[in-house]
Amino acid sequence: MIVNNDCILRVNNLVKEFPVQTGYFFARKHGVIRAVDNVSFHIMKGETFGLVGESGCGKTTMGRIIARLIQPDSGKIIFEGNEIQNIKGESLRKLRRKIQIIFQDPLSSLNPRMSICEIVSEPLRIHNIVPKSKLKEETVKRLEEVGLNSTFLNRFPHQLSGGQRQRVLIARSLSLSPSFIVADEPVSALDVSIQAQIINMLEDLREKIGFSCLFISHDLAVVRNISRRVAVMYFGRIVEIGPTDSIFKKPLHPYTGGLLESVPDVSAKRELGVIPGEPPDPLNIPPGCPFCPRCENSTAICKKSMPPIEEKIEGRFVACHNILD
Amino acid sequence: MVDFQRIIRIFGKNKLAVVSFYFIMFLILVAIFGPLISPYSPGDIDYSLMGVPHPPSMKHLMGTDGNGRDILSRVLYGARYTLMVGIGAVLVFITIGTILGAVSGYVGGWIDTIIMRIVDVLLSLPILFFILIIQMLLESSIYNVILVIGLTGWAGTCRLVRGQVLSIREMTYIESARAIGASSSRIIFRHVIPNTMAPIIVMATLGVASTILLESALSFLGYGVQEPNASWGGMLNKAQAFMSIAPWTVFFPGILIVLTVLAFNFMGDGLRDALDPKLKT
Numbered sequence: 010m011i012v013n014n015d016c017i018l019r020v021n022n023l024v025k026e027f028p029v030q031t032g033y034f035f036a037r038k039h040g041v042i043r044a045v046d047n048v049s050f051h052i053m054k055g056e057t058f059g060l061v062g063e064s065g066c067g068k069t070t071m072g073r074i075i076a077r078l079i080q081p082d083s084g085k086i087i088f089e090g091n092e093i094q095n096i097k098g099e100s101l102r103k104l105r106r107k108i109q110i111i112f113q114d115p116l117s118s119l120n121p122r123m124s125i126c127e128i129v130s131e132p133l134r135i136h137n138i139v140p141k142s143k144l145k146e147e148t149v150k151r152l153e154e155v156g157l158n159s160t161f162l163n164r165f166p167h168q169l170s171g172g173q174r175q176r177v178l179i180a181r182s183l184s185l186s187p188s189f190i191v192a193d194e195p196v197s198a199l200d201v202s203i204q205a206q207i208i209n210m211l212e213d214l215r216e217k218i219g220f221s222c223l224f225i226s227h228d229l230a231v232v233r234n235i236s237r238r239v240a241v242m243y244f245g246r247i248v249e250i251g252p253t254d255s256i257f258k259k260p261l262h263p264y265t266g267g268l269l270e271s272v273p274d275v276s277a278k279r280e281l282g283v284i285p286g287e288p289p290d291p292l293n294i295p296p297g298c299p300f301c302p303r304c305e306n307s308t309a310i311c312k313k314s315m316p317p318i319e320e321k322i323e324g325r326f327v328a329c330h331n332i333l334d
Numbered sequence: 335m336v337d338f339q340r341i342i343r344i345f346g347k348n349k350l351a352v353v354s355f356y357f358i359m360f361l362i363l364v365a366i367f368g369p370l371i372s373p374y375s376p377g378d379i380d381y382s383l384m385g386v387p388h389p390p391s392m393k394h395l396m397g398t399d400g401n402g403r404d405i406l407s408r409v410l411y412g413a414r415y416t417l418m419v420g421i422g423a424v425l426v427f428i429t430i431g432t433i434l435g436a437v438s439g440y441v442g443g444w445i446d447t448i449i450m451r452i453v454d455v456l457l458s459l460p461i462l463f464f465i466l467i468i469q470m471l472l473e474s475s476i477y478n479v480i481l482v483i484g485l486t487g488w489a490g491t492c493r494l495v496r497g498q499v500l501s502i503r504e505m506t507y508i509e510s511a512r513a514i515g516a517s518s519s520r521i522i523f524r525h526v527i528p529n530t531m532a533p534i535i536v537m538a539t540l541g542v543a544s545t546i547l548l549e550s551a552l553s554f555l556g557y558g559v560q561e562p563n564a565s566w567g568g569m570l571n572k573a574q575a576f577m578s579i580a581p582w583t584v585f586f587p588g589i590l591i592v593l594t595v596l597a598f599n600f601m602g603d604g605l606r607d608a609l610d611p612k613l614k615t
Contacts, residue, residue, distance in 0.1 A: 073509075076513055078509055078512060078513060101515075102515045105513065105514060105515035106515065109513065109514070110510075110513045112506050112509070112510060114506060117505055117506040117507065118506040118507050118509075118510045119507055119510075120507045120511070120525050120528075120529070121507075121529070122528045122529055122531075123524075131511070131514060131516070132514040132515070135514060135515050135516055135517075135520070136515060178510075181510075181514065182513075182514075185514065
């Protein structure tokens with residue numbers, strides 16, 4: 010294992026399974042769904058790391074595990090040199106100051122009965138960061154950081170626009186000056202023009218405050234813009250990981266290739282590529298590569314064995330028997 | 335940091351709720367100052383009118399009951415007991431029910447199982463008889479009535495709040511509160527319970543109504559507020575022997591129970607709308 014001081018977060022062989030139950034009166038365990046299957050990656054200090062994949066591939070679960078909102082079944086999360094997958098109580102509370110998460114839907118992430126002032130100042134109050142007398146002043150400062158002002162203090166979430174809500178949510182997450190942010194599709198619920206504003210703001214704040222970021226998205230264009238390295242997830246596994254530019258220029262995994270083909274292009278009018286089929290039934294996983302039934306490049310070996318993730322070209326890790334060329 | 339002006343403005347739009355609010359305030363004033371304005375003491379017996387109820391007259395504005403006591407005075411004194419029992423018991427059982435329900439729903443696991451089994455037991459007890467037994471064992475004072483109704487009546491609230499909490503705890507803002515390091519008690523009291531307020535308020539208003547009815551049944555059976563003290567329920571039940579020949583003995587306490595119960599319900603409706611920040615205007 011590479012030990013690197015510049016590495017802020019390292020995830021090793023993370024697994025999360027969700028039990029599936031059937032029946033109401035006599036609930037029994039029907040099976041398990043592996044939402045996250047043996048995922049490993051690392052994120053460097055100050056880096057924005059992209060995580061892309063289709064809906065249901067486990068990327069949100071991944072983010073919530075790192076933010077310690079759900080417990081992984083096995084594997085390690087090493088944050089700033091310490092294992093954090095099992096910590097509890099006071100040390101978990103301390104960790105919360107360092108790792109923050111920004112959720113996808115800003116409306117449901119804000120308590121509808123709390124004013125903006127209460128929402129943004131809550132982390133400060135919980136962690137006793139500023140004295141009570143300075144609380145309001147500090148809250149205004151945080152709001153100004155995200156482009157809002159003191160007129161928002163006494164408003165409620167439902168009185169704000171989507172972009173403003175997301176700004177409030179970001180102000181709340183950043184008020185603890187975290188060193189790591191999990192941004193779980195922070196702009197997917199917003200208009201394209203607002204998306205750009207929020208992303209630019211996040212980037213400015215990242216440079217100013219200096220946090221590292223796991224940026225989860227299904228929007229490849231956004232990820233290409235914001236992250237230097239990117240991981241592609243499919244069916245709970247990472248299928249390709251490497252520098253963003255090189256992946257977008259020359260995808261090696263057929264799934265990544267399909268994803269890039271399926272992105273509509275504003276300037277060029279071309280036929281959109283469609284990845285045929287759907288992921289296999291997670292309760293009844295066939296042996297071999299889970300992408301195999303949808304893959305044009307598949308051969309006999311793909312049906313039999315699961316390809317391990319390996320460095321195929323320098324800096325490019327791919328889990329595929331027959332990479333694209 | 336609640337926007338009171340907004341709440342008052344929305345509440346003010348519901349005229350029925352406003353009228354009900356003033357009516358309840360009036361009742362509370364009567365309950366406090368009743369002894370000052372009542373013409374007689376509730377136990378005073380007009381010996382010239384004893385034996386049969388007498389209809390309203392200038393001397394007795396609401397008439398007299400079978401014992402020759404002034405109904406107006408008894409109604410004024412009765413307001414105090416009826417409201418005290420109604421509001422007091424509801425405060426006790428809403429507090430217990432809300433906290434236990436929120437804990438049960440939020441924490442889950444074996445704590446949830448234990449609390450819900452207690453709720454099942456309470457809901458399957460014939461509550462009136464249960465209260466009667468306790469009242470028989472204890473000294474039957476008004477405080478015991480409040481405590482006994484309060485301590486046995488929280489099961490419905492508990493179940494309601496638990497159901498609400500089960501849906502609220504899946505909301506992203508609860509996860510968001512956990513992500514900033516909020517403790518479980520902070521999440522329950524600051525995030526979960528405020529979002530269950532609307533149904534709790536409705537539950538409380540209905541609770542006042544049903545408690546007043548329960549108290550009157552207790553009084554009738556001799557285990558509620560003790561004679562010569564008056565409560566509306568007790569008066570109603572004492573009067574039933576004369577119902578056909580002296581309707582005024584039933585009418586005044588009866589109409590007050592109906593109006594009070596209605597007022598609490600209307601006020602609850604108005605409050606529910608006013609406390610919902612998502613409602614526009």
